[in-house]
Amino acid sequence: MTPDRLELSDPADVGQSVASGVSAKFAYPDLDEVWQAVAPFLRTRKNDVHTPLSFFFAELLLDAHPQADPLVVRLAILLHDSGWSAIDETRILSEGFAANWKTSDVRYLHELEGCRIARELLPPLGYPADVVDRVTAIIDGHDTRPEALSLEDELVRDADRLWRFTPTGIGIASGWFKKTPAAYYRQLCERTFHELITAEGRRMATAELERSRELLKLDVL
Helix, strand or coil: CCCCCCCCCCCCCCCCECCCCECCCCCCCCCHHHHHHHHHHHCCCCHHHHHHHHHHHHHHHHHHCCCCCHHHHHHHHHHCCHHHHHCCHHHHHHHCCCCCHHHCHHHHHHHHHHHHHHHHHCHHHCCCHHHHHHHHHHHCCCCCCCCCCCHHHHHHHHHHHHHHHCHHHHHHHHHHCCCCHHHHHHHHHHCHHHHCCCHHHHHHHHHHHHHHHHHCCCCCC
């Protein structure tokens, strides 16, 4: 039986996470120009909340994986869901979170549109073609491709999921799936947690779930 609660092996060891309030160890160069350029494309489906949170998790994951290319990871997570802006929001909610949501047409379409937006925004900001190609290779398939292509792809996939384990993520995503926060919490424990690829990602998710359970009174509500 799949547990409906995940326990920290050491309750004191929450380490780096949103729950602990600990930020990334490394001071990464700011990407403010990219944020400003992509901002109009993040006003759909709460991506102006989801994307900054996932970006934060991406930097925490980079701390634990110094061999990964931080520029590619940070650009890919920043732009990965920009393509939702090209899709009607009613269609996003009706098709993108239905029973077969992972294989819905809108999932593939938002990836293609995200690649288009990345190719439009990044070159004028001075990013070379090889960086743009690596970023778009991750965006194209980040939801629908069964396997990650690289370590950078793995980190983006985990960061994309990790925000869901926070109180903010549970509050927003439970509405998308038409579930109570407690029911969505169980979905996270039973399904989403097991989609995480990295050990560090799973540790962060466990810490976030424990904090969310406490703050949202999920044992009661």
